[in-house]
Amino acid sequence: MKIFSKNQLQRYPIYLKFFKEVEASGQKYISSPAIASVLGYSEEQIRKDLQAVSNDAGRPKKGREVKRLIETLENFLGYSEPIKAAVVGVGHLGVALMNYPNFSDMGLAIVAGFDIDQNKIGKEVAGKHIYSTEEMEEILPKFDINIIILTTPSKCAQEVADKAIRAGALAIWNFVPAHLQIPSHIVIENVNLASSLAILSHNLNSLMRLRKSI
Amino acid sequence: MKIFSKNQLQRYPIYLKFFKEVEASGQKYISSPAIASVLGYSEEQIRKDLQAVSNDAGRPKKGREVKRLIETLENFLGYSEPIKAAVVGVGHLGVALMNYPNFSDMGLAIVAGFDIDQNKIGKEVAGKHIYSTEEMEEILPKFDINIIILTTPSKCAQEVADKAIRAGALAIWNFVPAHLQIPSHIVIENVNLASSLAILSHNLNSLMRLRKSI
DNA sequence: AGCCTTTCAGTATTTTTTTATCGATATGAA
DNA sequence: TTCATATCGATAAAAAAATACTGAAAGGCT
Numbered sequence: 001m002k003i004f005s006k007n008q009l010q011r012y013p014i015y016l017k018f019f020k021e022v023e024a025s026g027q028k029y030i031s032s033p034a035i036a037s038v039l040g041y042s043e044e045q046i047r048k049d050l051q052a053v054s055n056d057a058g059r060p061k062k063g064r065e066v067k068r069l070i071e072t073l074e075n076f077l078g079y080s081e082p083i084k085a086a087v088v089g090v091g092h093l094g095v096a097l098m099n100y101p102n103f104s105d106m107g108l109a110i111v112a113g114f115d116i117d118q119n120k121i122g123k124e125v126a127g128k129h130i131y132s133t134e135e136m137e138e139i140l141p142k143f144d145i146n147i148i149i150l151t152t153p154s155k156c157a158q159e160v161a162d163k164a165i166r167a168g169a170l171a172i173w174n175f176v177p178a179h180l181q182i183p184s185h186i187v188i189e190n191v192n193l194a195s196s197l198a199i200l201s202h203n204l205n206s207l208m209r210l211r212k213s214i
Numbered sequence: 215m216k217i218f219s220k221n222q223l224q225r226y227p228i229y230l231k232f233f234k235e236v237e238a239s240g241q242k243y244i245s246s247p248a249i250a251s252v253l254g255y256s257e258e259q260i261r262k263d264l265q266a267v268s269n270d271a272g273r274p275k276k277g278r279e280v281k282r283l284i285e286t287l288e289n290f291l292g293y294s295e296p297i298k299a300a301v302v303g304v305g306h307l308g309v310a311l312m313n314y315p316n317f318s319d320m321g322l323a324i325v326a327g328f329d330i331d332q333n334k335i336g337k338e339v340a341g342k343h344i345y346s347t348e349e350m351e352e353i354l355p356k357f358d359i360n361i362i363i364l365t366t367p368s369k370c371a372q373e374v375a376d377k378a379i380r381a382g383a384l385a386i387w388n389f390v391p392a393h394l395q396i397p398s399h400i401v402i403e404n405v406n407l408a409s410s411l412a413i414l415s416h417n418l419n420s421l422m423r424l425r426k427s428i
Numbered sequence: 429a430g431c432c433t434t435t436c437a438g439t440a441t442t443t444t445t446t447t448a449t450c451g452a453t454a455t456g457a458a
Numbered sequence: 459t460t461c462a463t464a465t466c467g468a469t470a471a472a473a474a475a476a477t478a479c480t481g482a483a484a485g486g487c488t
Binding site: 004009010013016018039083091092096099102146170177178179181191192193195197198202203205 | 305
C-alpha cells in the first residue's frame with residue numbers, strides 16, 4: 001500500500017485544478033517542466049507525485065495527456081462519487097460553507113445542516129434542511145452521512161463532536177479553533193485559520209524587516 | 215536569523231490556544247510531556263519548538279511557566295499589535311470572515327470590505343464599511359491596510375489580486391480555489407479547502423478500506 | 429539531609445522529503 | 459531517414475524534519 005504524505009496529498013487538488021484549466025485552453029499534453037513553471041514546484045517533485053498515482057508513462061518531448069491526468073486525479077481523489085456531509089453549527093461560517101459553490105467539484109455533497117437554535121431548525125439554507133442537533137443520531141444514518149463539518153462556537157465544539165461520533169460520524173472536518181479530543185478510529189482534519197495566518201504574518205514580518213534593512 | 219518551517223509555524227497558534235486554556239484552569243506551570251499528551255506531538259518536538267522562540271529555561275520537574283509562554287508566543291506571533299486587513303469579495307464567505315469572532319485574538323483586524331456589487335457598496339457588514347473595488351488604491355493606504363483577504367469568485371480572483379497589489383497590498387490571504395500568479399515580493403498564503411478535504415477523504419478512505427478488510 | 433524521579437537541554441540518529449543526476453527514448457526538424 | 463534535444467524514469471544525494479538518546483539538575487518525598 002502506497003503511502004502519501006500530507007504535503008503530497010495537498011498538492012493533488014492543486015494539480016487537478018490546473019490541469020482542468022489547461023484542458024479548457026485546448027492543450028492536449030502537458031510536461032512536468034511546464035507544470036513546474038506555473039505552479040512553482042520542482043519538475044522532479046511533479047514527476048514523483050504524478051508517478052505515484054498514475055500508471056501512464058509520460059512521453060519525452062510531449063509530457064502527459066491532460067485528459068488522462070484529470071481522470072486519474074479525479075479518481076484518486078474520489079471526486080467521482082461524492083461523499084455526503086452535514087454542517088453542524090449554522091452560523092456565518094456554516095452558512096458560507098453550505099453555500100460554497102466549489103464543493104460539488106471536490107467530491108463533497110453537503111446534504112443537511114444541524115443547529116441548536118430553534119429559529120434556525122426547520123428552515124432551509126442553500127436548499128438544505130436544518131435539523132436539531134438532537135436529531136443527529138437519527139438523521140446521519142438515514143442520509144448516509146459520514147462527514148461532519150464542524151462550525152459551532154468553540155465552547156461547545158467538543159460536546160457536539162462527541163455527539164456526532166455517537167451518531168455514527170466517521171470523520172470530522174473541524175473549522176473550530178479548538179483542540180478536540182477524538183478517538184483514534186475517527187478521522188479528523190483541522191482547518192486552522194490561526195495556523196494559516198501565523199505563516200502569513202511571519203512571512204509578512206520577514207518582508208517588512210527586509211525592507212527596513214535596505 | 216532563525217528559520218521556521220511551515221509546519222513549525224502552524225504549531226505555535228495551537229500551543230498558544232492550549233496554554234490559554236491551561237492558564238484559565240489555574241495551572242501555573244506546564245511540562246513538555248503534559249503538552250505532548252494533550253496535543254499529540256512528541257515531547258522532544260515541543261521542547262524544540264518552544265526553545266526556538268523562548269529564552270526562558272524550563273525547570274526540571276515543573277516545566278515552563280504558562281504565563282511567560284503565553285507572553286512569548288503572543289509576542290512571537292505578533293498578536294500584540296494587530297495587522298490590518300480588508301476582505302475583498304463580500305459574498306457568503308467574505309461575510310463569514312468579517313463576522314469571525316476569533317480574529318481579534320489572532321492579531322488580525324478586518325477594517326473594511328470591498329466588492330463590485332452596487333447593492334453592497336456603501337453598506338456595512340459586521341460594523342465595517344464596504345467600498346467599491348475601484349477605491350482600493352485610495353482606501354488601502356488611508357487605513358494602512360497591508361493584507362487583503364481574497365474571497366471573490368474564482369474567475370475574477372487574479373484580476374482583483376493584481377489590482378490589490380497595485381493599490382499597495384503586501385500580502386494576500388487567498389481563500390479562492392485558484393492559482394494566482396503573484397510577484398515574488400508579495401506574500402501569499404493559500405487556504406485551500408480542496409487540499410484539506412483531500413487529506414480528510416484520503417484518510418477516510420483508508421479507514422473504510424481497513425474496516426472492509428477485517 | 430539524602431535519595432529517587434521527572435523533566436530539562438543538548439546532541440545524535442533516523443526517517444522523510446526534496447532536489448539533483450544520468451542514461452534512455454520518443455519526438456520534431458533538417 | 460537521421461540528428462539534436464526535450465522530457466522521461468529511475469536512482470542517488472542532499473536537506474530538512476522528526477524522533478531518540480544521554481547526562482545533568484531541580485523538585486519533592488521519606
